[in-house]
Amino acid sequence: MKLEILLFGIAREIVGSSKLQLEQEEPVDVKSFKQVLQRRYPKMNHLSYYKVAINQEFAEDDQLIKEGDEIALIPPVSGGAF
Amino acid sequence: MKLEILLFGIAREIVGSSKLQLEQEEPVDVKSFKQVLQRRYPKMNHLSYYKVAINQEFAEDDQLIKEGDEIALIPPVSGGAF
Amino acid sequence: MSLIKITDATLNANEIIAQVLRDDLGGIDIFIGTVRNQTKGKKVVRLEYEAYRPMALSEMNKIANQVREKWPQSSIAIHHRIGILNTGEAVVVIAVATPHRQQAFEACKYAIDTLKETVPIWKKEVFDDGEVWVAAHP
Amino acid sequence: MSLIKITDATLNANEIIAQVLRDDLGGIDIFIGTVRNQTKGKKVVRLEYEAYRPMALSEMNKIANQVREKWPQSSIAIHHRIGILNTGEAVVVIAVATPHRQQAFEACKYAIDTLKETVPIWKKEVFDDGEVWVAAHP
Numbered sequence: 001m002k003l004e005i006l007l008f009g010i011a012r013e014i015v016g017s018s019k020l021q022l023e024q025e026e027p028v029d030v031k032s033f034k035q036v037l038q039r040r041y042p043k044m045n046h047l048s049y050y051k052v053a054i055n056q057e058f059a060e061d062d063q064l065i066k067e068g069d070e071i072a073l074i075p076p077v078s079g080g081a082f
Numbered sequence: 083m084k085l086e087i088l089l090f091g092i093a094r095e096i097v098g099s100s101k102l103q104l105e106q107e108e109p110v111d112v113k114s115f116k117q118v119l120q121r122r123y124p125k126m127n128h129l130s131y132y133k134v135a136i137n138q139e140f141a142e143d144d145q146l147i148k149e150g151d152e153i154a155l156i157p158p159v160s161g162g163a164f
Numbered sequence: 165m166s167l168i169k170i171t172d173a174t175l176n177a178n179e180i181i182a183q184v185l186r187d188d189l190g191g192i193d194i195f196i197g198t199v200r201n202q203t204k205g206k207k208v209v210r211l212e213y214e215a216y217r218p219m220a221l222s223e224m225n226k227i228a229n230q231v232r233e234k235w236p237q238s239s240i241a242i243h244h245r246i247g248i249l250n251t252g253e254a255v256v257v258i259a260v261a262t263p264h265r266q267q268a269f270e271a272c273k274y275a276i277d278t279l280k281e282t283v284p285i286w287k288k289e290v291f292d293d294g295e296v297w298v299a300a301h302p
Numbered sequence: 303m304s305l306i307k308i309t310d311a312t313l314n315a316n317e318i319i320a321q322v323l324r325d326d327l328g329g330i331d332i333f334i335g336t337v338r339n340q341t342k343g344k345k346v347v348r349l350e351y352e353a354y355r356p357m358a359l360s361e362m363n364k365i366a367n368q369v370r371e372k373w374p375q376s377s378i379a380i381h382h383r384i385g386i387l388n389t390g391e392a393v394v395v396i397a398v399a400t401p402h403r404q405q406a407f408e409a410c411k412y413a414i415d416t417l418k419e420t421v422p423i424w425k426k427e428v429f430d431d432g433e434v435w436v437a438a439h440p
Contacts, residue, residue: 006354008352008353008354008422008424009352009424009426009435010424010435013435048437053354053357053422056354056356056357056360057357057360058420072354072357072422074354074422075424075435076436076437077418077419077420077421077422077423077424077437078351078418078421078423078424078425078436078437088216090214090216090284090286091214091286091288091297092286092297095297130299135216135219135284138216138218138219138222139219139222140282154216154219154284156216156284157286157297158298158299159280159281159282159283159284159285159286159299160213160280160283160285160286160287160298160299176316177315177316177319177332178314178315178316181315181334185336185390186390187336187337187338187339187389187390188338188339188340189336189338190335190336190337190338191333191334191335191336192332192333192334192335192336193331193332193333193334193410194315194331194332194333194334195329195330195331195332195403195406195407196319196329196330196331196332197328197329197330197403198323198325198327198328198329198330198399199325199328200325200326200327200328200401201325201326202326251325252323252324252325261336263338265333265335265414268333269333269407269410269411272331272407273407276403
């Protein structure tokens with residue numbers, strides 16, 4: 001299946017694009033998806049952490065990704081100041 | 083000595099005036115002053131409490147009142163709502 | 165405009181916020197006390213606030229100094245309205261800016277809690293069938 | 303105007319306060335996060351905020367619903383600015399009105415603490431000599 005991934009903040013800069021297409025055998029869970037992604041973009045390992053959202057909801061590691069899902073990489077949000 | 087007393091809120095309504103003059107032998111402390119006042123205005127006893135300020139500072143019971151001091155009765159301030 | 169103020173005029177939160185804004189401070193907490201339309205189920209028509217003005221200003225200044233001492237680098241403004249107010253109107257606005265937000269919440273809460281204990285301003289609630297000086301009676 | 307909003311425009315605290323005002327509510331607490339002029343001693347020239355807008359709005363709505371559930375009768379508005387901001391400007395304004403003031407402080411603090419954990423909005427600090435996505439690196 002073809003996955004479309006939305007990228008924000010530092011993740012967008014690492015990948016160099018705000019949208020990414022990945023060809024992926026199904027089924028894939030969030031954990032495996034992140035491994036594939038980090039192999040392809042090793043700089044993602046430099047992030048302190050990042051989450052994955054499926055259809056605009058934070059996803060757990062064992063959640064399955066299905067064709068047509070809106071996938072987004074969520075690097076650490078705005079954080080500690082103020 | 084002649085004492086001029088400022089009255090606010092419920093104390094003003096009890097006494098019926100925003101300023102009160104009392105002739106008083108000196109020296110008098112805050113505690114005795116309150117007793118004199120309550121004898122003269124028994125309705126002051128209906129207040130849950132009130133404080134006395136001397137020269138715009140809250141005064142303790144044993145503080146002495148001197149001629150020329152600015153005396154004020156401070157009934158409970160605006161209290162619990164919001 | 166003064167940081168500490170007692171006024172008959174409508175309070176403007178934006179103006180008070182602008183007074184404490186400094187670009188080395190990242191968090192501002194603002195408390196606004198408004199006139200509620202009821203007390204213990206009884207409908208309040210309006211409120212009348214009366215101040216012992218010089219002492220009230222002096223006590224408000226003390227609170228501001230305590231805040232600046234307890235929360236170094238903080239910036240604070242306290243404006244209190246007096247006179248006749250209708251329900252929904254702002255009675256008091258306290259704004260505190262600090263480097264980080266937790267301090268702003270703490271300092272602002274300290275300021276309003278202390279103000280309600282020490283600042284000689286009195287409130288008379290006016291109902292359809294009478295009026296009462298708040299907290300005056302046991 | 304919506305209670306929950308992400309916007310490129312300057313935030314106006316008075317407008318946001320007016321949204322939560324109800325005359326059965328006596329206390330309003332407002333938190334404003336502003337752009338600080340330095341991080342760890344380094345001068346910030348400006349900040350750039352970027353949102354995953356639909357998800358950010360959804361997470362902001364969740365916070366508002368949680369607040370209304372945890373503090374019954376409360377009224378809340380959350381506005382977040384994105385785009386390019388200069389130091390001193392407001393990034394986020396949260397206003398919470400409740401019957402009594404303690405609840406307003408608690409609820410407002412809960413809202414900003416949760417917002418900073420869950421709402422997908424990112425901040426890039428721009429210095430004279432470079433830029434950094436905040437909290438992205440260990």
